[in-house]
Amino acid sequence: MPSYRSIFVAVGLVFLSAGAASADCLSYGIDFQNGGQYFINKALAQNFTSVSQFEGCSAGYSDVLLVDPTGEEYVCTDIPVTPDDVSQLSTCPIFKSQMFSGEWKLLLLGNNGPKNASFAYERDLFLTVGEQITSTITSTVTWNVTTTPIITTTLPSTVTVVNTAQNNQTITSPSATARRTITPPAVTSTLTKFFTRTRQSFTKSLKVVTETKTASCTIPPRPKYPDPKATFIPTKPKFAAYTSLIAVQAQGADTPTDPVEVRRRMREARLRRGMEVPERLLEHQLGKRSPDSPTVFVNADTVVNTTITYTAPARTTTEYELTTLTSTTTLPPKTVFSGRQTITVTAPTPTKTRTALAYTTITKIATLYKTFTFTTTITPTASVSACKHRGGHFPGH
Template identity: 45%
Template structure:
């Protein structure tokens, strides 16, 4: 029984030690998606609520209030976020949509009591450019490359001669006597034609164009964890009156507060508001002189890829190729036999020669068609983003563009 009581007392002491706050601790806040003294682009076409992600270090168990202040000092009380566990990302949602916001110098205040420790009030200065997201349209293009080879025809000429023999056209009669000559008759030549066929190839081109779609899941891009905490709050809010601004001077080395009277606090609050207003006017003047850098979490430009691609053809000219073609020319040569001699009263022997044969070559051309098919495939990438992934990514302070 004594042992059981001792065990209960030890367990109770242990649990009490876990909840006892460190009265000297300083609770620091860090911005993730929006960090102090940075410029950002906000899509005015978005109906999403403005959200911010923070994490904490050195805090007692408790919650932090988040206050969002526009350039006209209108305050929006956002959802509370826990300050523990340490280094865990916490998402706060503000009651203003992005399409209700305007460009200028905004403030994000992180306020809390830090349990029984030192209260805190931190500030992030954000320079926001609010405008419609521009859209660029991209038309995918598939290019076909064709190589053509020009042809140069070189002609060689071959000439054939047809010899025509005629006659005799007259007869010579000699006095009677012994025939010493033989009459020779040459019959006309018979011509045969030999045909040689030359083949030419004609090319036709056929394009085969295909489009395939590849679906991928978008990945979340996170900004990482900055190593610099938020700076002390210089703005005096009206919706909340944090203890850290009631006792505004914190000396970390001594880990103590300097308490002031209500009159002193009211005076310092008024002075702080004047200084904050002046600082914000100076920032507005700088913004007018130099454009703001547009960064995450909203993309200034949205690129849209058209569904119907276009295809073009480029022609590459190769060095010329020379071909040789033969051309046949025919000429005619006529020869006349001498007059035939006839011996009157005597027998004349006549010899008929065999019929001569001539061969003529003729060229003809035949054309064949060869079809060349060349193909190109365009792969489109379609990115899908599940709704639950968007929510999870936003909690990490990330984005999908």
């Protein structure tokens, strides 16, 4: 009677040869790809799902198994392996709100039809589970205003004011006719010069327009390489038929069983793939690849106005600077002639001229017009479901 060891080796050899033949039946991850890091929104009471594609398979279905970092196993819905390159959605019996951060695994196990070799593939994932952050984006409208400084130069101008003084001295001249000259008080006239100053003023007219667009579904490209062979041995009785196949694959891969060593090797694998990123870049990396977005961006209701002032070349204006020069002229003495008749003569009225400057300021108003468009993105529920089945996601979902 053969020993247990010989039976195990014999079965292992059968699966080993089957594993070689199963290379033609390949699986690919679409939304969750081997070695990737992803964000899971724990606020969602939705089942965890994964999308896969198959290539080169004959017939049948693939069983899907989700394994959490503690080794707990979740049997997900099985998916068909044909036709080629068609996305197939599997739903797992765990809500996203029940998940936690760490190293997760997805196993795809199938018999590839009754006449073909079985296959067992595995995707190693690092899931960051947390609450989604809402970030508010405040839009800014920039106004460009150009001002022209004014340089004022003065032009000296002299205004001469002549005052006429009365002469109270009287000269008596012997004559038959007496004549008296009377000079009226001086009359002052004012000459006003008008100048116009122009001042520039700006008003702002902002028109806010809201438009609506439909969000687009982002589907990650299929990875270049298929899923690697599974090394994790499930404990569920449903998968007992694959135990020997996976054991042989694990021996060939020299896979450690120590959890610390497993995590170390997974980190090294991500580094080789360029997947390991610093914490400050992790959110950007997760947001770029995740079915769930770690951050949702919303627009603020108001628009911030920013004014940028540019200074144009200065403009020079000239203004008069008045200097008053006053001179006094004394009238000749009064001449009185003695005689039969006195004649009174009124001299011309003396005049004084003063110059005054008057300025008028004109405000020239220029209106700046701008239109700012708020874009509101809508995501129909039916579109979200269809996108999810294809392995894609919408921004913010």
